[in-house]
Amino acid sequence: MRVKILLIEDNHEMLENIEEILELADYDVVTAENGKKGVPLIKKELPDLILCDIMMPELDGYGVLDAISRDPLTAAIPFIFLTAKSGKEDFRKGMNLGADDYLTKPFDDRQLLDTVERRIKKVYLTTRQRFWNT
Amino acid sequence: MNVSEPLLTDPIYKILFDSIEEGFIIVDQSGEIILANPRTCKLFGYEEGDVIGLKVEDLIPVDLRKQHKVIRTDFHQSPKKRSMGAGMNLKALRKDGSTFYVEISLNPIKLQETVFISALITDVSERVAQQKEIKELNSHLEEKVKLRTIEVRESQELYSAIARNFPNGTINVFDRDLNYIFVEGKELFQLGITSEKLIGTNYLEKIAEEIRPKIKRALLTVFKGEAQDFEIEFKGQIYRINAVPLSYDSDQIDRILVVEKNITEQKQIIIQQNAALEKEKRLNEMKSRFVSMASHEFRTPLSTILSSTSLIDKYIERELYDKTGKHTDRIKKSVHGLTEILNDFLSVDKLETQITPVKILSFNYEQVSKDMVEEMGTVTKAGQIITRELIGENFTISSDPNIIKNILYNLISNAIKYSGENKPILYRTEISNDSLKIFVRDKGIGIPKQDQGQLFTRFFRAKNVTNIKGTGLGLNIVQKYLEMLDGKLTFESEENEETTFYITIPINQ
Numbered sequence: 001m002r003v004k005i006l007l008i009e010d011n012h013e014m015l016e017n018i019e020e021i022l023e024l025a026d027y028d029v030v031t032a033e034n035g036k037k038g039v040p041l042i043k044k045e046l047p048d049l050i051l052c053d054i055m056m057p058e059l060d061g062y063g064v065l066d067a068i069s070r071d072p073l074t075a076a077i078p079f080i081f082l083t084a085k086s087g088k089e090d091f092r093k094g095m096n097l098g099a100d101d102y103l104t105k106p107f108d109d110r111q112l113l114d115t116v117e118r119r120i121k122k123v124y125l126t127t128r129q130r131f132w133n134t
Numbered sequence: 135m136n137v138s139e140p141l142l143t144d145p146i147y148k149i150l151f152d153s154i155e156e157g158f159i160i161v162d163q164s165g166e167i168i169l170a171n172p173r174t175c176k177l178f179g180y181e182e183g184d185v186i187g188l189k190v191e192d193l194i195p196v197d198l199r200k201q202h203k204v205i206r207t208d209f210h211q212s213p214k215k216r217s218m219g220a221g222m223n224l225k226a227l228r229k230d231g232s233t234f235y236v237e238i239s240l241n242p243i244k245l246q247e248t249v250f251i252s253a254l255i256t257d258v259s260e261r262v263a264q265q266k267e268i269k270e271l272n273s274h275l276e277e278k279v280k281l282r283t284i285e286v287r288e289s290q291e292l293y294s295a296i297a298r299n300f301p302n303g304t305i306n307v308f309d310r311d312l313n314y315i316f317v318e319g320k321e322l323f324q325l326g327i328t329s330e331k332l333i334g335t336n337y338l339e340k341i342a343e344e345i346r347p348k349i350k351r352a353l354l355t356v357f358k359g360e361a362q363d364f365e366i367e368f369k370g371q372i373y374r375i376n377a378v379p380l381s382y383d384s385d386q387i388d389r390i391l392v393v394e395k396n397i398t399e400q401k402q403i404i405i406q407q408n409a410a411l412e413k414e415k416r417l418n419e420m421k422s423r424f425v426s427m428a429s430h431e432f433r434t435p436l437s438t439i440l441s442s443t444s445l446i447d448k449y450i451e452r453e454l455y456d457k458t459g460k461h462t463d464r465i466k467k468s469v470h471g472l473t474e475i476l477n478d479f480l481s482v483d484k485l486e487t488q489i490t491p492v493k494i495l496s497f498n499y500e501q502v503s504k505d506m507v508e509e510m511g512t513v514t515k516a517g518q519i520i521t522r523e524l525i526g527e528n529f530t531i532s533s534d535p536n537i538i539k540n541i542l543y544n545l546i547s548n549a550i551k552y553s554g555e556n557k558p559i560l561y562r563t564e565i566s567n568d569s570l571k572i573f574v575r576d577k578g579i580g581i582p583k584q585d586q587g588q589l590f591t592r593f594f595r596a597k598n599v600t601n602i603k604g605t606g607l608g609l610n611i612v613q614k615y616l617e618m619l620d621g622k623l624t625f626e627s628e629e630n631e632e633t634t635f636y637i638t639i640p641i642n643q
Contacts, residue, residue, distance in 0.1 A: 011434055013464050017441035024448050055430065055601045084433035087426075105437035109444035 003120055004028040006047035008038035010056040021109045035059030039067045042074055049119055054083040065097050078119045157255035163210055165190045177257055179228040195227045213242030213249055223262055235262040303395035310388055312337045312353055353377055356390045371398045423593035427606055431475055435468035478607045485614035492534050492618050500529040510546045517556030526565030532642040537615045544608045545574040545635050553578025572637040580629035
């Protein structure tokens, strides 16, 4: 089964570029151009992983994370922030809200794919462990 | 001799004669001593009895004898009771040649039809010595007083010199009615006022009417023993007033010392320092705003460039060459975006140093406005329509078209950026004989009240736009451009409702 990634990014070019990189690496990608459109899409698609920009109009990345954390169906989905903010404060804020990882712009394809793979693998391992334990 | 013998036979006289503390002699007409008591001999250092037969002049220092003889002869012709030497330090001569001071009382006596003179001699050496000492003391004291007087005069001169030369202010003494009793200071001289002119006049009359009550109140409390220290402004100068009670011996304070110091210069220095500090602070704030803005505004296009190059690599690897074109375009576009940000910085810098010259031309504003709306139409969001209104009779105006285009570009792109899809944008221009009035209105997110004051500050971005890309330079640039054209920029905004920017530029048609 192919891994499904949901990408939320307000910059159109970045959205397309990330989507292409992920598709070339054989991921299924669903996109949203802002947080407001992203939240219902997450609930509908129930992706394996979420990549989300922080600075967006309408609803920002923190808002998205907060919204999905409140829903038990989506709360456990691995969540990675994509951000142009490089301050330690911003990093801490994102992690404190429960993000699993953090990618600072600009990043290249390797950094992106490594981060995504690491997160998927971890989920896979935990799920398998849980399966054998029961 | 026989003349006196009857006297001395009387025991009372004898006792008196022998025991009195004064010398007593009787002299005949020729000046010969015919009788002398033992005390006389002792005073003059003779053996008892040896004085008898001597001339009176023998008991007087040589240099005075001749004169004495004349006086004595005169006296004998018209004798009367008198005293000699009182207060005149009369000198007498001892047998051994030494001298001493005497006072003498003379008394003519008639014995057996012959006139004799009796003299009572008192040794006043001690008294004279004392007097001399007193005199010396007195003269010493006088000397001291003289010296002291000079000292006092000198110190008074010193004090008044200090007061007169008191820099940048005056030293004043006021009475209970705040009239000048004393005033000196360099500032008087500088203002061409003499202290004589002020003395007796009222201090309050010198002070601006509106602050008189305050000053009066403050100075009158000084008479209650409370020192005061405050500042006043007078004819553009700032003075620091230091007032203290002047108390002498009595408990009542009837004079106060007021030191008026002109601190305008110090104040200006403080103001300058504060301004420098403020500027430093603003620069610092600007720096941190710049850092956070640059972080975001540079990272986004850099991200696009980096991811597009990654994708180009991948497509080349897979020999999907036709897919690379889009990404080279993206890289170019991002580089253009970065260049634009850089140009914004540079134009701020240029405007700051006023390198850009203003080029006034006669041009058709209608054409400029049409082109502008057409150009901006390519970057509007879905459903955003720019309505252009132009009011006036003659649309050919004299101004700098490039500056006006830049201003319009900034304002209209802001309206697009800060309002949502399907929201109308109104771009209206009114041209009259002497002015160009433009307003640009959007129905967007608006500007929060607390941010409106800082809107033209470089790199400043309102709280509600942190998630919208921007450098925080646009309005600062617009304002700088308008300054070059003597124009004005104002705005009205209601958060989540609308924002309108108004521009007025003087023109010549």
